[in-house]
Amino acid sequence: MMRYAYFPGCSLSSSGYDYDLSLKYVTKALGIDLVEVKDWVCCGASSAHSTSHLLSIALPVLNLSHAEKEGFDKLVAPCLACLSRFKAANVELSHDANLKKKIHDVFDYKYQGKVKVYHPLEVFLELGLEKIQARIQKKLKGLRVACYYGCVLTRPPKICQFDNVEDPQSMDSIVRALGAETVDWSYKTECCGVSMTLTRSDIVLKLSNDILREAKEVGARAIVVPCPLCQANLDGRQRQIEETYKTHYGIPILYFTQLMGLAFGAYPKEVGLQKLITSPREVLGTLGLM
Amino acid sequence: MSVTLSRDSLNLSHELRALTGENVLLCYQCRKCTLGCPSAYAMRMKPHELMRALQLGLTKEIYWSGTIWICLSCETCNTRCPQDINILRVIDGLREMSKNFNYYNPYPVIPSFHRIFLALVKRFGRVYELGIALMMNLRMLTPFKDIDMALPMLMKGKLKPLPHRSQGRKELQQIMARIQKLEGANK
Numbered sequence: 523m524m525r526y527a528y529f530p531g532c533s534l535s536s537s538g539y540d541y542d543l544s545l546k547y548v549t550k551a552l553g554i555d556l557v558e559v560k561d562w563v564c565c566g567a568s569s570a571h572s573t574s575h576l577l578s579i580a581l582p583v584l585n586l587s588h589a590e591k592e593g594f595d596k597l598v599a600p601c602l603a604c605l606s607r608f609k610a611a612n613v614e615l616s617h618d619a620n621l622k623k624k625i626h627d628v629f630d631y632k633y634q635g636k637v638k639v640y641h642p643l644e645v646f647l648e649l650g651l652e653k654i655q656a657r658i659q660k661k662l663k664g665l666r667v668a669c670y671y672g673c674v675l676t677r678p679p680k681i682c683q684f685d686n687v688e689d690p691q692s693m694d695s696i697v698r699a700l701g702a703e704t705v706d707w708s709y710k711t712e713c714c715g716v717s718m719t720l721t722r723s724d725i726v727l728k729l730s731n732d733i734l735r736e737a738k739e740v741g742a743r744a745i746v747v748p749c750p751l752c753q754a755n756l757d758g759r760q761r762q763i764e765e766t767y768k769t770h771y772g773i774p775i776l777y778f779t780q781l782m783g784l785a786f787g788a789y790p791k792e793v794g795l796q797k798l799i800t801s802p803r804e805v806l807g808t809l810g811l812m
Numbered sequence: 813m814s815v816t817l818s819r820d821s822l823n824l825s826h827e828l829r830a831l832t833g834e835n836v837l838l839c840y841q842c843r844k845c846t847l848g849c850p851s852a853y854a855m856r857m858k859p860h861e862l863m864r865a866l867q868l869g870l871t872k873e874i875y876w877s878g879t880i881w882i883c884l885s886c887e888t889c890n891t892r893c894p895q896d897i898n899i900l901r902v903i904d905g906l907r908e909m910s911k912n913f914n915y916y917n918p919y920p921v922i923p924s925f926h927r928i929f930l931a932l933v934k935r936f937g938r939v940y941e942l943g944i945a946l947m948m949n950l951r952m953l954t955p956f957k958d959i960d961m962a963l964p965m966l967m968k969g970k971l972k973p974l975p976h977r978s979q980g981r982k983e984l985q986q987i988m989a990r991i992q993k994l995e996g997a998n999k
Contacts, residue, residue, distance in 0.1 A: 533941075535972070536971060537941060537965065537970045537971060539970060560979075561978060563978050564938050566930070569926035573908065574908060606887075627990075673884075677886070713886035717885055718922070720925060721922045721925045722854070722922070723957070729851075754965075758964075759961055761960065761961070762958075799964050
C-alpha cells in the first residue's frame with residue numbers, strides 16, 4: 523500500500539469540499555493511503571510571498587516539518603497554490619544555504635528537506651494508467667472534455683519538475699484512460715486570475731471568460747481541473763461571466779478526481795457532484811453517467 | 813519622458829539584487845514577459861517596461877504605475893525569460909520593499925488584501941474565506957459585492973459561515989513573531 527502525508531489546504535475544507543471527497547474516494551479505491559498532516563496551517567499562498575520571502579518559505583516548512591517528524595517522506599498537496607509553495611520551499615532550501623540558516627534560526631525543529639511533494643496527478647501517474655484502467659467499472663464513453671491545468675502545476679519548470687510546461691498531458695492521459703475524449707486547445711495553462719478574485723474581479727472575469735469561450739469553441743462539454751481555486755473561479759463566477767459578456771456557457775467545471783470516481787462506479791453524491799454550481803446533470807445525464 | 817542618469821540610477825537594481833539575487837540588468841527587452849502576461853492589458857507599465865525602468869532606477873514611476881500589484885503571480889514570465897530572470901521574484905522584492913517607501917499606490921486594496929489575509933491566517937491558522945471576503949467588501953466600500961456568487965456557495969455548503977481553527981496556530985504565531993522580529997532588526 524502506498525502511504526502519503528496529506529496536506530488538504532484551506533480550500534478543501536470549504537469551497538473545495540467536493541475535491542477532498544472525490545480525492546479520498548479515488549485514493550481509497552486505488553489502495554493509496556492519505557494521512558492528514560497533524561495540526562497543519564495555511565501555506566501562505568500569494569499573500570505570504572507578496573509580503574515577505576522568508577515568511578513564504580517558513581509557512582510551508584512548518585507543515586513539512588510536521589510531516590517529517592511523523593516519519594513521512596512523501597506529501598500530497600491537491601491545491602496548486604499550496605503545491606507550488608511547498609515545492610518552492612524545498613527547492614530554495616536545497617539551493618540557498620543562507621536562506622536555510624535563516625529558516626533554522628526561526629524554527630526549533632530543523633527541517634531536513636526529506637519530504638518530497640506531489641500533486642495527486644503525479645501520484646496516479648506513478649501508480650500507472652493500467653492500475654487505474656483495471657479499476658474502471660463504467661467507461662466515460664462519449665464525454666468530450668477540455669483539461670485545464672491552471673498556472674502553477676508546471677510553472678516554473680525548475681520548481682515543478684513535472685509534465686510538459688507549455689502543453690501538459692498528465693491529466694489528458696488519465697481522463698482518456700477513463701474512456702473520455704480530450705480536446706487540443708491553447709488555454710491549458712493560461713491563468714484564471716484567482717489571486718485577485720476579491721480585489722480586481724474585472725480582471726478575473728475577463729481571463730476566466732477567455733478560458734470558457736475557448737473551451738466552448740473547441741467543443742468541450744465540460745472542463746476538468748486539478749485545483750480548487752480554478753474550480754471556484756470558473757464555476758462560482760460563471761453566472762457573473764455570462765452576465766458581463768452577454769453569453770451563455772453552462773459548462774460544468776469538474777475535478778479530475780470526480781471523473782475518476784464516476785468511472786470507478788461511484789454514485790454522484792459520493793464524489794460531490796451535487797456541490798457544483800453549474801450542474802453537470804445535463805452533460806453527464808445524457809450519456810447515462812449520472 | 814526624459815531620464816537623467818547618474819551613478820545613483822543603479823542603486824535600485826543593486827538593492828533589489830541584494831534582496832532577491834536577481835539581476836535585472838540582464839534584461840535585453842525582448843518582450844516575451846509582456847506578450848505572455850495575462851494581466852499586462854491592465855498594467856500602465858508593462859512587464860518589459862518595468863524591467864527597463866528598474867535598470868534606469870525609476871523608483872517613483874515604478875511604484876506610481878501600480879504594476880507590481882496587478883501581477884497575478886502566474887509564473888509565465890519567469891518560465892519564458894530567455895535571460896532566466898525570475899521576474900516574479902523581482903516583483904515580490906519590489907512588493908516587499910514598498911513598505912520602506914512612501915510612494916503613491918493606485919491600487920491600495922491589493923496590499924490590504926494580503927495584510928488582512930495574513931492577519932486572519934495568524935489568528936485562526938487557516939484561511940477564513942467568508943471572513944476575508946466580507947472584510948474586503950467593507951474595505952472597498954462595496955458591502956454587497958459578489959453576493960450573487962456567495963449565496964449559491966453558502967447554500968451548497970461550499971462556504972463555511974464560521975472559521976476553522978487549527979491546533980497548529982500557536983506554533984504559527986510564534987514563527988510569525990520571530991520572523992517579524994528578525995526582519996525588523998535588519999532594517
